[in-house]
Amino acid sequence: MLTYQEALSVILENTKILGKEKVFLNDALNRVLAEDIVADRDNPPADNSGMDGFAVRYEDIVGASQTNPAVLKIFGESKAGDIPPVLEKGYAIPIYTGALIPQGADTVIQKEFTKVEDGKVYIYKELKKGSNIRPKAGDYKKGDVLIKSGKTLRPPEIGILSSVNKPTVYVYQKPRVAIITTGDEILDLAEPITKESQIRTSNTYSLYAQVLQVGAYPTVIGFAKDNPEDIREKLKYAKNFDIVLTTGGVSVGEYDLVKDFVKEVLNVNIHFWKVAIKPGKPLVFGTWGEDNSKLFFGIPGNPVASMVVFEVFVKPALSKMMGYEKIHSLTVDAILTQDFSRKSADRLEFIRVNVEYKNGNFYATPFGKQGSNILTGMVNANGLGIVEVGVESLKKDDKIRVVLFDTEFLYG
Amino acid sequence: MLTYQEALSVILENTKILGKEKVFLNDALNRVLAEDIVADRDNPPADNSGMDGFAVRYEDIVGASQTNPAVLKIFGESKAGDIPPVLEKGYAIPIYTGALIPQGADTVIQKEFTKVEDGKVYIYKELKKGSNIRPKAGDYKKGDVLIKSGKTLRPPEIGILSSVNKPTVYVYQKPRVAIITTGDEILDLAEPITKESQIRTSNTYSLYAQVLQVGAYPTVIGFAKDNPEDIREKLKYAKNFDIVLTTGGVSVGEYDLVKDFVKEVLNVNIHFWKVAIKPGKPLVFGTWGEDNSKLFFGIPGNPVASMVVFEVFVKPALSKMMGYEKIHSLTVDAILTQDFSRKSADRLEFIRVNVEYKNGNFYATPFGKQGSNILTGMVNANGLGIVEVGVESLKKDDKIRVVLFDTEFLYG
Structure with missing residues (x-):
């Protein structure tokens, strides 16, 4: 039987990145970029002011002080979007x-160092030449x-794509x-429930939600009863x-049902059946x-097996197909x-x-009920603690690797 | 001028949770539940088998061993979904x-401890009474x-909602x-760009993306030129x-433009203008x-100010409106x-x-270009380091609080 790591390797070796497509910017969030984005102009496109104040010639403010x-x-005036007039010696242009930056100006004095009176501006500080100018490019x-x-x-x-005119x-x-x-x-x-042996589905829609969460497109094809035609x-x-x-039909005695029909109908090439994990042992993987x-x-x-198998095997494969570099959930060492x-x-x-x-450490608390049919145990869970092969028990304060799914x- | 914390308090005190609505389960992912979810039946609805094997009476297997x-x-047989026959003494029902669990049975022996020959099953192990039975409820x-x-x-x-029949x-x-x-x-x-002073928008669509990411509905109303009618x-x-x-129109000299018109048209009650933060100082907040x-x-x-202000002020408000308990981005102490x-x-x-x-610690590396117009500095950033009022410098290996936006x- 394959180990967890072996099974994951087989899956990822057989998973290829999908092709490219064009999307509008409002649909592009969280997608993986499939082209290099090149600047269509310099930014800033021209020297501009980093402050509200006055554009001046440095030579005109040398030695300025409070006294x-x-x-x-x-x-004149220079407002965002306008082409300002040329600045002559002895003048200041509000900006x-x-x-x-007006032609002729080389420095901007912010408003707080100035006072305006009778069409004149009093400048109370000498700034360095070039101050408050954001240079072209x-x-x-x-x-x-x-x-x-x-x-x-x-x-x-998304903001950068917009700024370089990529709708x-x-x-x-x-x-x-x-x-x-x-x-x-x-x-x-x-x-309607007609027999007490009947079970309302949980996996159909929890899998749907897991596929959605990864960013792929889920489709519920339907419910197949255990008969060949269906x-x-x-x-x-x-x-x-x-x-x-x-979902279902893979444990001992059921396996042939799924295996034979996916071979017959989809020509699936089965790579493995069963992985040495709990829950989720009867997982089948194939390509077609x-x-x-x-x-x-x-x-x-089993509902818990279904979620675990999706999290640790299907999610990385889907993420790889979509071009993501980070395809595994966050894994941390917890106490x-x-x-x-x-x-x-x-x-x-x-x-x-x-x-x-807490205080820079992750702490993991296992739940009492760990049966793979116990779905409510997932409601307060946010991680899957990994107990390695050969480990029979762990003590309080031991370290445990945890896959965080939330x-x-x-x-x- | 309000501090960061004061401004955030004013915003959150004035933010109310929105009403409820019904959504289909396929649209419910990442939404906040607005009703208690109650079990519609016991789970499991009846005693059932946790293994493939044989349902037996415990008294019939007492003392069973390899030799x-x-x-x-x-x-007979008990398959998922069937009502099995009654188990008589001396018999075993495949399950x-x-x-x-068939009436009369009290224990399930898994397949691996058995051998089938001539219509009989040989059981090589005595299990405890009740083994491999998942009890009703x-x-x-x-x-x-x-x-x-x-x-x-x-x-x-989502899986639990499905299992209790909540479409x-x-x-x-x-x-x-x-x-x-x-x-x-x-x-x-x-x-078309007709003057070098013109700027292609980035904020319109980065804000759109930020609103989407929080889970709210963004709508781009349009671009208003700086004239009263528009x-x-x-x-x-x-x-x-x-x-x-x-976005825009709030810095010194522009403020009145936005303030006067939102008062006139939307009857906005302005709570504050300006917060002692950088970037983002000219933020205006009001209710209406x-x-x-x-x-x-x-x-x-400014593009960076826009993103920062959204992250630290608008996002928590939107999250609170939607009923989330955790409304702030992850904040960690980094080195x-x-x-x-x-x-x-x-x-x-x-x-x-x-x-x-790395090795259980968060490390934060600031970027060289920190101007609030430098959008490309955001591409490799995933956090906002907080430098408190009064702190002029920090040394390598100092601790810094970081708001993680990614x-x-x-x-x-």
Whole structure:
């Protein structure tokens, strides 16, 4: 049986980045840039003022002080967006932040060092030549690469794209993910319960939400009962997708159901079945389609196993397809707040924990109920503590590696 | 002039949580729950098997061992979703994970401790009575509150909502945010540049992206030139919104433009103008509308100031309106990697830094260019280091508080 790391390697080696597409800027947030962004002009495009005040010639203010102010005649104005008049010797031009430096001026005196009276400005301080002038191209030059391909587009990058006149931009495509729920006993929302053995789905929509959260496009294909015709039909509907996720139908005795039909209908090449992890052991992974560039994940039906498998295997694959450099959730070393023990140490176990950050340390508290069917144990969990193969017990204050699937606790 | 903390307090005291609305489950991710979620039935709804194997009577397997197996006749089957037959003494019923425990059975033997031959199953191990049975209501009981109002809906909570048959759910509303860009010199995307003094907007769309990222609804009302008719018109278009953001028109000499018109058109009650921070000093904040429940932010035109002001003032207000408990970005104590000094220490300064997390510590590296017009300095930044009032310089290895506006660096 593959280890966690071996399984992850097989998946990522078989995962290819998708093609590019053009999106409008208002749809570009959190997408991965697929072109270099080049400056279309110098920035600032011309020398401009960093302050509200007066544009002057330095020679006219040399020696100015509180007791011996320079006195200059006020002339014209330079407002943002205007072309100002030329500055002659003995004059000062009122100027605003961002406005062009008038020809002839070489220094800007901020308002607080001046007084205006009778059409004249009194300047009470000598500033260095060039003060308060933001020079042409001081930020960047036309032709400079401002953002490199591969960068995740956050608000600052969106601002830069706008400033260089890019209403549309190349980004990497998002995969389309088909979700097929199997199992005779699983009901969709609002379907009437007729037998106490029936279970209302949770995985269908928790997987939908997990796909959304990564930034890909989820589609619920539907609920396939455990009969050949229904499974064939639902798999056919998934043929045009980049990734197919099935939930259920992979544990001992069920495995053949999913395996045989994905081979028959989608021509899936199965890379592995079973990983030495808990929960999530019966995971199936395969590739299909042209160049085997499409992925298949047969996800176990237990609700917690489903979430864990998505978090540690499917999410990194989706993130890689979309061009992200950082494809794994934040993993930290935390201090265990209580003892933990288990009966069998033959698999790597992901235990649900609640992580807190106090005085520069992460603390992890495991939950009592760790069954893979216990969904409510996830409500207060924000991390998956990793108990390695061969480790039967951990003590309070031991270190434990934790995959954080929710970082809200870090916010104030 | 108000301090950073005073200004933030004024804003948050004047910010009210919005009303509730019903959304479909596929739109509920990352929204804040506005009702308690109650279990509609026990979970599991009945005793069921935690393993693939055989349902047996404990009394029939007492003393079973490798050398002395218990031998039981195989009868019927219990699959997930089926109602199994009654188990008689001396028989074993094949059972699958999740399937109902047959009446008469009290223990499940997993497949690996058995061998099947000639319609009989050989059981090589005595398990404890009740082994591998997941008891009815072991996760929760009908009527239990599973998720409390106020919780942010992540994939686990979406899964639980589905499992208790909630296709729609009450969440807190998202504010609608109007963005109005002012300034004669500011051009929209694709508008031809006719003077070198003209600037292509960055704030319009970086603010749009920031509003989107918080989870609210941004709308670009348009670009108002600095003339009364245009400003009045654009403000009128914003009357139905919950929040109005203007960009530009608030620094000395421009302030009256925005202030007078928002008073006239929207009847805004101005709470403050100017905060002792850098960048972002000329921020204006006001309330308006019925019960003064709507907000107005006059955001400075400098691109970096605009982003900083949004991050530290507007974002917490929007988050509070949407019902989030955690409304501030993650703030950490980081170790400064180089010296920092400044000329004037009369304001709290937010310096752009790049933060890394190594060996359990956060390290902050400030950028060389810190001008509030230098947008490219934001591309490699992920945090805002806080230099307090009165602090003129910091040394390498000093601690600095950092507001993290991007946590991607924490991912693997």
